[in-house]
Amino acid sequence: xxxxxxxxxxxxxxxxxxxxxxxxxxxxxxxxxxxxxxxxxxxxxxxxxxxxxxxxxxxxxxxxxxxxxxxxxxxxxxxxxxxxxxxxxxxxxxxxxxxxxxxxxxxxxxxxxxxxxxxxxxxxxxxxxxxxxxxxxxxxxxxxxxxxxxxxxxxxxxxxxxxxxxxxxxxxxxxxxxxxxxxxxxxxxxxxxxxxxxxxxxxxxxxxxxxxxxxxxxxxxxxxxxxxxxxxxxxxxxxxxxxxxxxxxxxxxxxxxxxxxxxxxxxxxxxxxxxxxxxxxxxxxxxxxxxxxxxxxxxxxxxxxxxxxxxxxxxxxxxxxxxxxxxxxxxxxxxxxxxxxxxxxxxxxxxxxxxxxxx
Amino acid sequence: xxxxxxxxxxxxxxxxxxxxxxxxxxxxxxxxxxxxxxxxxxxxxxxxxxxxxxxxxxxxxxxxxxxxxxxxxxxxxxxxxxxxxxxxxxxxxxxxxxxxxxxxxxxxxxxxxxxxxxxxxxxxxxxxxxxxxxxxxxxxxxxxxxxxxx
Numbered sequence: 001x002x003x004x005x006x007x008x009x010x011x012x013x014x015x016x017x018x019x020x021x022x023x024x025x026x027x028x029x030x031x032x033x034x035x036x037x038x039x040x041x042x043x044x045x046x047x048x049x050x051x052x053x054x055x056x057x058x059x060x061x062x063x064x065x066x067x068x069x070x071x072x073x074x075x076x077x078x079x080x081x082x083x084x085x086x087x088x089x090x091x092x093x094x095x096x097x098x099x100x101x102x103x104x105x106x107x108x109x110x111x112x113x114x115x116x117x118x119x120x121x122x123x124x125x126x127x128x129x130x131x132x133x134x135x136x137x138x139x140x141x142x143x144x145x146x147x148x149x150x151x152x153x154x155x156x157x158x159x160x161x162x163x164x165x166x167x168x169x170x171x172x173x174x175x176x177x178x179x180x181x182x183x184x185x186x187x188x189x190x191x192x193x194x195x196x197x198x199x200x201x202x203x204x205x206x207x208x209x210x211x212x213x214x215x216x217x218x219x220x221x222x223x224x225x226x227x228x229x230x231x232x233x234x235x236x237x238x239x240x241x242x243x244x245x246x247x248x249x250x251x252x253x254x255x256x257x258x259x260x261x262x263x264x265x266x267x268x269x270x271x272x273x274x275x276x277x278x279x280x281x282x283x284x285x286x287x288x289x290x291x292x293x294x295x296x297x298x299x300x301x302x303x304x305x306x307x308x309x310x311x312x313x314x315x316x317x318x319x320x321x322x323x324x325x326x327x328x329x330x331x332x333x334x335x336x337x338x339x340x341x342x343x344x345x346x347x348x349x350x351x352x353x354x355x356x357x358x359x
Numbered sequence: 360x361x362x363x364x365x366x367x368x369x370x371x372x373x374x375x376x377x378x379x380x381x382x383x384x385x386x387x388x389x390x391x392x393x394x395x396x397x398x399x400x401x402x403x404x405x406x407x408x409x410x411x412x413x414x415x416x417x418x419x420x421x422x423x424x425x426x427x428x429x430x431x432x433x434x435x436x437x438x439x440x441x442x443x444x445x446x447x448x449x450x451x452x453x454x455x456x457x458x459x460x461x462x463x464x465x466x467x468x469x470x471x472x473x474x475x476x477x478x479x480x481x482x483x484x485x486x487x488x489x490x491x492x493x494x495x496x497x498x499x500x501x502x503x504x505x506x507x508x509x
Contacts, residue, residue, distance in 0.1 A: 011424055013403065018373045018381065020420065040421045041375045044456040063450055066379025067473055110382065113389075129389035136386075147379045147475045159420050355378045 215301020
């Protein structure tokens with residue numbers, strides 16, 4: 001047996017925008033085991049339910065993660081609305097879905113950039129992030145914020161979007177299509193990119209199911225799982241189909257995200273065109289009592305929000321289960337047997353969001 | 360801008376931020392905002408860095424990491440705290456695992472507020488940090504910034 005060496009990876013590492021630590025057990029150049037350790041970003045924000053009122057807590061949930069901020073906010077509001085039996089107006093649901101899908105476009109473009117950075121394609125990284133800025137401009141125009149919006153509230157949304165701005169949004173997103181297609185062409189067809197992705201970090205469908213993987217990571221292994229199918233938002237009205245790839249390697253995960261990017265842009269355009277008129281919020285009275293949970297498909301996978309109220313203005317418990325946390329066993333599995341040089345690509349391929357994971 | 364006579368390299372570490380400020384720091388380096396026009400390069404190696412950009416507050420687990428990165432950087436060095444969490448703890452100041460701003464662990468030279476801090480203000484903070492860097496270099500008695508340009 002070859003001699004085993006342990007290489008520490010992280011918490012501060014050039015490829016990682018966020019701190020996570022992996023101990024890589026190597027035999028020569030091959031990883032035989034990866035031991036993750038987390039906790040560098042733990043803040044303990046679930047405990048803040050004791051100090052913040054349930055309406056204020058919305059701003060805390062938004063800051064679980066700055067990339068999928070809107071989704072976390074929506075998930076929390078959705079759980080409270082189900083608990084208090086609030087009927088959200090249809091236009092508000094459309095607006096929420098619109099912002100959520102735009103968030104997915106920005107998150108996937110960001111991820112494609114990070115992936116390009118992980119295999120050393122610096123100009124591709126810059127192109128992805130340049131395109132992402134046009135999405136952020138749309139956010140700034142409609143909500144006032146670039147990454148954190150605070151536009152949700154319990155019972156609806158704070159801001160409406162005027163018909164002119166909706167038309168402009170559809171035009172901007174349609175205009176991005178050509179450039180996004182060019183970028184995707186590089187990720188999907190370029191030989192040097194394929195050499196780094198095809199056949200790397202393979203996890204079969206059975207293994208992915210056993211490891212309870214979620215989101216694009218699981219869909220890249222052929223697992224049909226997408227919470228958008230279960231009917232929050234207006235996904236049933238705009239003809240949504242989950243995107244599945246079978247191969248289970250890094251290339252398949254990239255393909256899933258590329259196709260989702262196009263699909264989300266189509267959904268944004270469709271919502272801009274079909275959004276109904278009406279109220280954007282309903283008044284909410286009373287205090288939450290009882291318990292409920294809501295699920296939501298984040299760009300990284302299924303997120304789960306549990307709330308328990310006791311009839312006072314402070315909740316008794318809030319619990320969030322985030323996609324990266326669930327995908328860490330999947331990551332450990334996909335690292336087994338890979339070469340040391342492939343580690344950054346495989347780590348990036350589950351789209352890790354450490355501040356979600358550790359909260 | 361006369362003091363930007365050297366290319367300062369920055370290192371970025373995410374303390375315990377929500378990612379919002381982190382991606383804004385990265386967005387500063389991409390074509391839209393392009394901090395590289397000031398000669399700024401984001402490096403992963405503390406031993407190459409002049410400026411230390413920290414986002415997020417510090418907690419029990421990462422305070423040693425922050426200290427280590429700071430100690431590995433060569434003198435003179437400047438610390439820029441980015442975002443309200445790095446300045447004071449922000450919305451998470453009441454959390455049980457947050458010790459407070461970055462200044463609880465290492466000395467901070469420039470504070471950039473905001474949640475999330477906007478790229479414009481981050482670049483402004485970096486440029487102010489360059490001024491502090493030039494002062495520190497002069498105080499150390501090494502070659503003053505202007506001389507290096509000849």
